[in-house]
Amino acid sequence: MARKPSKATLAATAPSEADLWKIQEPVAKEALDFVTGFLGCRMGANNDELLDDTAKGRLMAILRAVSIVESRHGTVGKNQPKRDPIQCGNPNDVWWRELTGQLGTGSRFVRFPGLGNYWANEVGDAAEREGNFPPAAMRGLLAKLTDGHKNASFAPAHSYVWGTLYLIHRINAKAGDKSYQCGDLSRDRLIDGAVTYNGGGVADYRDRLIKALAEFNDPLAAVFPQTRFRQTDLLAETLAAIKRSGHAVARLEVTYLNSTSLASVSIDMLGPVTYRGAIKVLSDELSLGQKVPDDSEINVCGPIAKKITRSDPEFQQLVENVNPNIVFKDEEGTGADRMMTDRLRSGLAKLAPLVSSEWTGVKLRVTEAWDEDNEHAGASLHYEGRAADITTSPVDGSKLGRLGQLAVDAGLDWVYFENSAHVHVSVKK
Numbered sequence: 001m002a003r004k005p006s007k008a009t010l011a012a013t014a015p016s017e018a019d020l021w022k023i024q025e026p027v028a029k030e031a032l033d034f035v036t037g038f039l040g041c042r043m044g045a046n047n048d049e050l051l052d053d054t055a056k057g058r059l060m061a062i063l064r065a066v067s068i069v070e071s072r073h074g075t076v077g078k079n080q081p082k083r084d085p086i087q088c089g090n091p092n093d094v095w096w097r098e099l100t101g102q103l104g105t106g107s108r109f110v111r112f113p114g115l116g117n118y119w120a121n122e123v124g125d126a127a128e129r130e131g132n133f134p135p136a137a138m139r140g141l142l143a144k145l146t147d148g149h150k151n152a153s154f155a156p157a158h159s160y161v162w163g164t165l166y167l168i169h170r171i172n173a174k175a176g177d178k179s180y181q182c183g184d185l186s187r188d189r190l191i192d193g194a195v196t197y198n199g200g201g202v203a204d205y206r207d208r209l210i211k212a213l214a215e216f217n218d219p220l221a222a223v224f225p226q227t228r229f230r231q232t233d234l235l236a237e238t239l240a241a242i243k244r245s246g247h248a249v250a251r252l253e254v255t256y257l258n259s260t261s262l263a264s265v266s267i268d269m270l271g272p273v274t275y276r277g278a279i280k281v282l283s284d285e286l287s288l289g290q291k292v293p294d295d296s297e298i299n300v301c302g303p304i305a306k307k308i309t310r311s312d313p314e315f316q317q318l319v320e321n322v323n324p325n326i327v328f329k330d331e332e333g334t335g336a337d338r339m340m341t342d343r344l345r346s347g348l349a350k351l352a353p354l355v356s357s358e359w360t361g362v363k364l365r366v367t368e369a370w371d372e373d374n375e376h377a378g379a380s381l382h383y384e385g386r387a388a389d390i391t392t393s394p395v396d397g398s399k400l401g402r403l404g405q406l407a408v409d410a411g412l413d414w415v416y417f418e419n420s421a422h423v424h425v426s427v428k429k
C-alpha cells in the first residue's frame, strides 16, 4: 500500500549542507592544494613556515563558507551555480575580467621568494604550466574564455581553482600581506579577506559568511592553534566569539591547567543551529615540574664529561657573561655565576630582552651557572657551565611559569620548571 511520505521523511531526504559539500569537497580540496603550492604559501609571524594540516583546514573552512554563501555548493542562484559554485567565472565580475586580460595587467600575485610573481593576466598561463594543475580546470576547455561560466563546459573545477586563487590572494592582500603570506590564519583575517572576495556587491556578506560557518560548527571560532594565548587574550577572544555569534550562551566552561593557567574555554550557545565550540590553548606558561622538551636533560643536552675546575684547560673555554641586561646573584662573590659556555651566554642574551619586554622594569636574573662548589647533584650540567638557574629581578615566584615559556621561546635547549624558586635551563655542548 502506497503511503504519502510523512513530513519527517521529506525533511530527512533533503540534502544537508554536509551532503552537498561532500560532493564538492574533493574538487575544492584539489584546488586548494594546488593553489597553496603554486603560491608557495607560508604562515606564522614571519611567514616562513609551511602550512600544516590545521592551517589548510582553516583555509578549507573559509572556502566552504564562501561556497555556501555563493551558491549553497552549486545548488542555489541564477548565475550558473551548478557550473560555478563559488562564482568566480561571472564574465562581468572584476576577477574574471582580470584573469582574462580585459583589465590590463590586473592584480599582482606575489609568490614565495624565488618562485616568481605574476600579474593577473599572466597568472593563468603560469598556473596551467605546473605539472600538478588540475586538468579539469584548464581554461582551454572553454569555447570563449571571456564568457566565463556562460560556457557550457565551465565546470566546478574551474570555479574552485580560479576562485580559490583569487580568494587566498584577497585574504592575504586585505591583511596587508603578499599573496603567499597567510600569517596567523585567524578567524577575522580569513573572514575580512573573504568579504573582499565578494567585492562589496553584497552588503551583508560578512554576516552571511558567519552564518555559513555556523552551519558546520565554525571551526574557525573553535580552535586557535597557531598562537600562544595569554590568559586575558583567550578570555577576550571567547567573549568576542560569543558576541559575534549573536546567540545566547547556554553553558560556559572554563578549565584550568594549574592555579594560574587556563587550559580551555568551552561554550555552548543557543541559536538556529546549536553551536558548540571548544577553545583549546597551548598554555603560555610552563607548569611546575614541566620539562621542554619532555625528555631527560641528558638525552637532550648530553652528559657532562667532567666537573670543570679553575685549573682545568676546559675552564679557558668558558666565557664571562657581562650582559648588562642580566642581573647576577653572585652569592659566592667569586663571579662563578657569570661563567658559562658561549652557547648558554647567547641563549640568555636572547632571553633577557624577552623578559624586559614582557614585564616593565623587570630583568632576567641568574642565580647559578657554573658551579665549582659541588652544590648540585652528581653529574649536573652546572659543572660544565652549560646550565643556569634563573628567576626574575625583582624576584617574583608567580612569574616563573611564564619565564620558563620565554626561555623556550628564546631557544634554550632544555627548560625545566624545577621548583618554586627557579627555572633551570641548559644547553647542548
Ligand SMILES: [Zn+2]
Pocket (backbone or CB within 6 Å): 368, 382, 387, 388, 389, 424, 425
Ligand atoms: Zn640548576
